[in-house]
Amino acid sequence: MAALKPSKRVRHLFIVNPTATLQLGLWVALSMVVMTVDHRYHTLGGVHDVLSTVIYPLHYLTRLPTDARNWANENLAGRTTLLEENARLRESQVFFNAQLQKLTTLEAENRRLRSLLESAVNAPERVLIAELLAVDFDPYRHHILLNRGRQHGITVGQPVIDQHGIIGQIIRADPFTATAILITDPNHALPIQINRTGARTLARGTGNFQELELPHIPNNEDVKIGDLLVTSGLGGRFPPGYPVGTISKVEFDPGSPFARIIARPVAQLDRIREVMLLENEPIATPPAVAGTATTPPP
Amino acid sequence: MTSVQSTGGEVIALSFLLAFLLAGTPVPGWLGWFWPDWVAMVLIYWCMALPHRIGMGVGWLVGLLVDAGRGALLGQHALAFVTVAYLTLQTYRRIRVFSPWRQAFSVLIFLLIEQVLVFWISGVIGYPPRDGWYLAPAVGGMVLWPLLFVVLRDTRRYFQVN
Numbered sequence: 383m384a385a386l387k388p389s390k391r392v393r394h395l396f397i398v399n400p401t402a403t404l405q406l407g408l409w410v411a412l413s414m415v416v417m418t419v420d421h422r423y424h425t426l427g428g429v430h431d432v433l434s435t436v437i438y439p440l441h442y443l444t445r446l447p448t449d450a451r452n453w454a455n456e457n458l459a460g461r462t463t464l465l466e467e468n469a470r471l472r473e474s475q476v477f478f479n480a481q482l483q484k485l486t487t488l489e490a491e492n493r494r495l496r497s498l499l500e501s502a503v504n505a506p507e508r509v510l511i512a513e514l515l516a517v518d519f520d521p522y523r524h525h526i527l528l529n530r531g532r533q534h535g536i537t538v539g540q541p542v543i544d545q546h547g548i549i550g551q552i553i554r555a556d557p558f559t560a561t562a563i564l565i566t567d568p569n570h571a572l573p574i575q576i577n578r579t580g581a582r583t584l585a586r587g588t589g590n591f592q593e594l595e596l597p598h599i600p601n602n603e604d605v606k607i608g609d610l611l612v613t614s615g616l617g618g619r620f621p622p623g624y625p626v627g628t629i630s631k632v633e634f635d636p637g638s639p640f641a642r643i644i645a646r647p648v649a650q651l652d653r654i655r656e657v658m659l660l661e662n663e664p665i666a667t668p669p670a671v672a673g674t675a676t677t678p679p680p
Numbered sequence: 681m682t683s684v685q686s687t688g689g690e691v692i693a694l695s696f697l698l699a700f701l702l703a704g705t706p707v708p709g710w711l712g713w714f715w716p717d718w719v720a721m722v723l724i725y726w727c728m729a730l731p732h733r734i735g736m737g738v739g740w741l742v743g744l745l746v747d748a749g750r751g752a753l754l755g756q757h758a759l760a761f762v763t764v765a766y767l768t769l770q771t772y773r774r775i776r777v778f779s780p781w782r783q784a785f786s787v788l789i790f791l792l793i794e795q796v797l798v799f800w801i802s803g804v805i806g807y808p809p810r811d812g813w814y815l816a817p818a819v820g821g822m823v824l825w826p827l828l829f830v831v832l833r834d835t836r837r838y839f840q841v842n
Contacts, residue, residue, distance in 0.1 A: 403766075410759055
């Protein structure tokens with residue numbers, strides 16, 4: 383009889399697994415528990431660390447074709463193209479140098495005046511360059527993965543900028559990678575100021591890379607298309623004065639107390655390749671320290 | 681007669697790895713909206729071809745790795761993949777004898793269920809989908825299924841994975 387015993391493979395064809403549904407229930411329950419713990423209590427840091435380290439080399443493999451194309455573009459570019467680019471870069475260098483001269487004197491003056499006022503001196507900010515590894519699979523959620531992590535000194539809450547303006551902030555730092563939320567994510571808002579008038583409000587993400595929403599601006603507020611928005615520095619997350627966007631649409635609705643105002647981010651959020659991470663520590667702490675230091679003893 | 685030795689575990693692992701890389705490849709324009717979840721498709725194939733080896737447990741682990749790789753909530757894809765594995769295991773006797781094009785319709789249903797589960801969970805944690813386009817990858821998966829099926833079947837036969 384033992385000779386006729388069918389193999390596992392053949393047996394599987396004829397016998398319906400009676401516990402399949404029970405197994406499904408158990409796996410689903412386990413998933414629910416993992417999701418709840420991850421979402422509510424954030425206590426799965428160790429599991430995240432292990433999994434993200436396992437996955438880390440795969441991100442580089444995924445980037446390989448893109449990297450190869452960029453490399454080919456750079457190395458096989460014609461002489462004329464390179465000369466043109468060189469000339470253009472030299473031109474912009476002269477331009478920026480001229481601007482920088484002005485900035486140096488202004489910065490020195492600013493520091494002197496601030497020290498006269500005994501207010502916090504803005505420490506020179508340290509920056510760290512990171513590259514984009516992956517974007518979120520979910521088209522409605524604007525998260526990006528960067529190739530720098532805790533090992534490189536990245537902490538949760540660090541502001542992320544590119545050469546044009548604010549991109550977002552770090553929401554999770556794994557050992558070798560970090561996740562950043564973009565300012566256009568529907569769950570993100572940052573405190574801003576309209577540069578021309580000084581009016582303060584929030585810029586809320588809409589889930590569209592080209593749009594930020596400015597709530598709570600009264601109908602009679604002075605807002606024009608093209609106004610620059612800069613970070614106000616309130617909330618202590620983002621340093622003040624960095625460009626965020628420009629007003630692209632202003633609609634007054636007589637029936638509503640607030641105007642409908644849409645801004646367009648200055649950073650090109652849908653074509654990010656390299657970003658800069660600002661050190662947020664010195665900006666957040668000194669005002670409090672300076673405040674306590676200058677308070678006269680009773 | 682004892683049961684046949686299971687071989688070719690590396691081939692299965694490699695196929696999942698390639699699927700992961702394909703799924704993570706950035707695709708520009710409208711094609712990106714239809715870019716399928718390759719990992720789920722490979723999981724469906726192996727559940728169908730080797731139901732005695734690949735099932736819900738493998739699906740759950742693969743899903744967890746996908747979650748970590750894509751920055752999703754841990755367990756989000758794990759839950760969806762377990763469901764897909766369960767559905768495939770319950771129906772593989774019928775689907776196996778279909779032609780690849782007829783299989784593609786079953787695959788479409790599985791992938792639609794997977795997408796709905798993933799985005800339903802996204803909605804619960806505060807990112808509800810804004811339109812119906814999130815279902816498009818399932819359609820892309822249906823169109824590409826016959827190709828994937830033939831490639832994986834020939835690979836399985838060549839390396840005698842059983």
